[in-house]
C-alpha cells in the first residue's frame with residue numbers, strides 16, 4: 118500500500134509538470150489530463166497492466182456455452198484514477214460491443230488486440246473512483262496473444278487457469294499482479310453443470326434452464342489467479358478449525374481415481390495448518406482445491422482454490438507447493454515477473470521443508486546433493502534466476518535453485534533468523550507485492566548480516582556459487 122501511494126504521488130507530479138510545460142500556467146492550476154499508459158512497466162511483459170488506473174473491484178458476469186465454446190457477458194470494474202485521465206486501457210482479448218464509464222457511453226479503440234482503449238466522454242480527475250462496464254462476447258478458445266492460447270475447455274468442462282496470463286480470455290482487467298482487486302465472479306452455465314471459483318460460494322439462481330453461480334473473494338487478488346471451473350464435479354465442503362474449505366473433483370475422472378483425488382483434496386485443511394505453523398497465519402478466509410479432467414499439464418495456485426490436473430496418493434508434495442503459494446505468490450505477489458523465484462523457489466523450498474519434517478531427507482542434504490551433483494560447467498548454473506528472462510520464468514532452474522538458495526540462506530543466517538525472515542516477509546507484504554531487493558532487505562534487517570554477496574552469487578550470477586560460508590555452503 119505504501120508503495121502504491123508513492124507511485125500515485127509521483128505520477129500526479131509528472132502530470133503537473135506536463136501541464137505546466139504545455140500551458141505555462143501557475144502550479145496551482147489543475148493538471149492536464151493525460152492518457153494512462155498501455156503497460157505497467159514490467160520489462161518481461163510491457164503491455165501487461167495499464168498506467169493511470171487502480172482497479173478496486175471486478176464484478177464479473179459471464180455466461181459460458183459448452184457446445185459452441187462461446188463466452189458472453191459483462192464486467193463492471195470499480196476503478197480509481199491514479200492521475201488526471203483523458204483515457205485508459207484495459208487488457209482483454211474478446212470482441213467488445215459496448216463500454217460505459219459511470220453509465221455514459223465511452224469511446225473504444227483497439228490499437229492492438231490485447232489493448233482495449235477507453236476514452237470517457239469527460240476526463241477523470243486524479244483520485245476519483247469511477248465505474249466501467251464492458252460488454253463482450255466471443256470464443257476464448259479462438260483467442261491468442263503473443264503465442265499464448267490459454268483457454269482450456271472441451272464440450273463438458275472448462276477451467277480458466279494459467280500463468281502469467283489468464284484474465285484477458287474471460288474478463289477485461291488491469292492484468293498485472295501489482296494491481297490486486299476484490300473479485301465477485303458470477304458464471305452462468307446450463308443448470309446441470311456446476312461452477313467453482315475463488316473465495317466463498319454465495320449463491321445460485323436458476324432461470325430458463327441456466328444456473329448462475331456466484332462466488333466472492335474477500336481478499337484482493339492478482340488477476341492471473343482469479344479462476345473458474347465449470348462442468349460436472351463431485352463436491353465436498355466443511356469447516357476445519359474455523360477455516361471453511363470447498364473441494365471438487367471432475368465427475369469425468371474414473372470413480373476409483375476420483376475417490377483418491379477427493380481423499381487428497383480433503384487433506385487441504387491439514388496441509389494449510391502445517392504451512393501456517395511454518396509461515397504464520399493463513400492469509401485468506403477460505404481454502405480448497407479443484408481436480409480437473411482437462412489436460413492442463415500443470416497445477417496452479419488459484420487464490421484460495423488451487424487447481425490440479427489429477428491427484429494421486431503421492432501428490433502431497435504438489436499440494437504443499439500450490440498451498441505454499443497462497444502465502445508466497447498469492448498473498449505476497451511478485452513486484453515484477455522477473456521476481457518469479459520468490460514464488461517458485463519458495464514453494465519448492467516448502468516442499469523440501471515438508472519432506473524434512475515428515476520423515477524425508479533433511480533440507481541440508483537436499484541442497485548439498487544438488488550442489489555437489491551439478492559441476493560448475495553444468496547448464497544447471499547457467500541462468501540468473503533473479504532475472505531469468507520472460508521465456509524462462511517457469512524454467513526448472515528457477516524452482517530448484519530458488520529452493521536451494523533459501524536453504525543456503527537458512528544455513529547462512531541460521532534457522533531462527535531464517536524463519537523470522539520468512540514470517541516477517543509474508544506478514545509485511547500481505548495482500549501486496551514484493552521484489553527480490555525487498556526480500557533481501559528483510560533478511561538483512563532480521564539477521565543483521567550484509568547479504569549483498571550472497572544474493573549476487575545465488576540470484577544474479579549465471580555461475581555456480583563458490584562453496585563458502587558467505588554463500589551458506591559451509
Ligand SMILES: [Zn+2]
Nearest residue numbers: 438460461464
Ligand atoms: Zn509453483
